Each structure stands twice: as structure tokens, then as C-alpha cells.
Amino acid sequence: EAGVAQSPRYKIIEKRQSVAFWCNPISGHATLYWYQQILGQGPKLLIQFQNNGVVDDSQLPKDRFSAERLKGVDSTLKIQPAKLEDSAVYLCASSLGILAGDGDTQYFGPGTRLTVL
Amino acid sequence: AQTVTQSQPEMSVQEAETVTLSCTYDTSESDYYLFWYKQPPSRQMILVIRQEAYKQQNATENRFSVNFQKAAKSFSLKISDSQLGDAAMYFCAYDLPGNEKLTFGTGTRLTIIP
Numbered sequence: 001e002a003g004v005a006q007s008p009r010y011k012i013i014e015k016r017q018s019v020a021f022w023c024n025p026i027s028g029h030a031t032l033y034w035y036q037q038i039l040g041q042g043p044k045l046l047i048q049f050q051n052n053g054v055v056d057d058s059q060l061p062k063d064r065f066s067a068e069r070l071k072g073v074d075s076t077l078k079i080q081p082a083k084l085e086d087s088a089v090y091l092c093a094s095s096l097g098i099l100a101g102d103g104d105t106q107y108f109g110p111g112t113r114l115t116v117l
Numbered sequence: 118a119q120t121v122t123q124s125q126p127e128m129s130v131q132e133a134e135t136v137t138l139s140c141t142y143d144t145s146e147s148d149y150y151l152f153w154y155k156q157p158p159s160r161q162m163i164l165v166i167r168q169e170a171y172k173q174q175n176a177t178e179n180r181f182s183v184n185f186q187k188a189a190k191s192f193s194l195k196i197s198d199s200q201l202g203d204a205a206m207y208f209c210a211y212d213l214p215g216n217e218k219l220t221f222g223t224g225t226r227l228t229i230i231p
Contacts, residue, residue: 055217
């Protein structure tokens with residue numbers, strides 16, 4: 001079974017530029033998550049989708065971050081304009097969903113390391 | 118709000134020896150899930166082991182086992198016969214059933230000494 005795919009793996013941009021990350025979850029997984037992981041910290045949830053609807057985006061800085069999940073499958077996370085403090089690893093994860101009964105297990109992609117100069 | 122605490126920023130162990138990573142959490146709930154994830158330098162978070170709070174039996178996955186002390190709100194990970202490939206950051210995480218929102222600790226960096 002293919003895992004969660006993310007691209008790109010690395011991205012370096014100047015502050016005030018825009019950037020987009022892509023995620024393809026495990027086939028059949030209803031729930032998709034985007035996390036931000038700053039160096040030396042645990043991941044912090046940015047946004048959670050259930051199919052193509054947003055369940056929780058309370059920690060998403062909406063003035064500069066946006067995310068969508070196309071047709072309930074792939075997702076993109078965009079930052080515009082980027083700030084220095086956005087330098088982090090952006091992780092995408094997916095799970096079967098609330099009613100799946102598999103203990104809410106989330107499966108993570110390899111992440112994208114963003115450096116903002 | 119639930120919190121997860123990992124009090125050991127770094128640990129090291131000789132290859133083939135046993136090491137225990139600590140995790141405590143704070144919750145008023147009686148039913149929940151606890152996880153240990155491994156994050157090697159490749160950055161991908163890999164599920165190591167999962168424990169369901171209503172199960173008294175400690176979870177085990179090959180060389181990895183947990184010591185789940187519900188009353189003490191403690192969830193430690195024991196790695197037996199440590200291997201070089203076990204070197205990574207280890208994160209403890211908490212989730213409520215149906216909530217699907219992981220709360221992570223700050224991680225423990227494990228170094229394996231050859």
C-alpha cells in the first residue's frame with residue numbers, strides 16, 4: 001500500500017514570496033491533516049479535513065495560510081506572503097476517519113522542509 | 118486542555134542494550150489513545166506503537182513495548198536490543214477517540230552508541 005506522498009521535499013524562498021505544498025493521502029483515507037513542525041518541537045496541527053470539508057482550522061494563520069482539499073483526495077497548503085518564522089517542516093498525515101475504528105491512527109508523509117530567507 | 122510531557126530531551130544507549138523513554142500526560146478523560154512515533158533524520162513520522170487506555174494490557178511490537186500506568190498518567194516506551202536504526206526523535210502523543218487530533222510532546226532524541 002502506498003503511503004502519504006508530499007512534494008516538494010525541500011523549498012527555499014525569500015520572505016514575502018509565496019509557496020505551495022502538495023499532499024496525496026493514502027487511498028481511502030477520509031481525514032487529512034497538515035502540521036507545522038518548528039525545529040526542536042513536536043508537530044502542531046494547522047488544519048484538518050474530513051473528505052473535502054474543513055473540520056478544524058483554528059490554528060491556521062488565515063491571513064497568510066490557506067489550504068484546500070480537491071475532491072476529497074489531494075490537498076494543497078499555501079503560504080502567501082511567507083515570513084521568516086514560517087521556516088519549518090510541513091507534515092501531511094491521513095487517517096481512515098472517525099468511524100473507522102482503527103484507533104484514530106494517523107499516517108504521515110515525509111514532510112517538506114521550508115526555509116524562508 | 119490535554120498536555121503531553123517528555124522530560125528527557127536527549128537519551129543515549131549502547132547498541133544491543135535496553136533504553137526507556139518517559140512520557141507523562143494530563144487528562145480528565147477515562148478513554149483515550151496514546152502513541153509513540155519515531156522521526157528519523159528523513160523527517161517522516163513513523164508509528165511505533167499504540168495503546169488504548171481502556172486496555173490494561175501493555176502494547177508490544179517486536180522490540181518495542183510500553184509501560185502504561187493509567188493512574189499515574191505515565192506512558193513510557195522500552196526499546197530492547199537497541200539497533201543503530203533506532204536512532205531518531207521519539208514523540209509521545211495523545212488523542213481522544215473520535216477526536217482525531219494528536220497532541221504531541223516535545224520529543225526525545227535517542228542516540229545509539231555503537
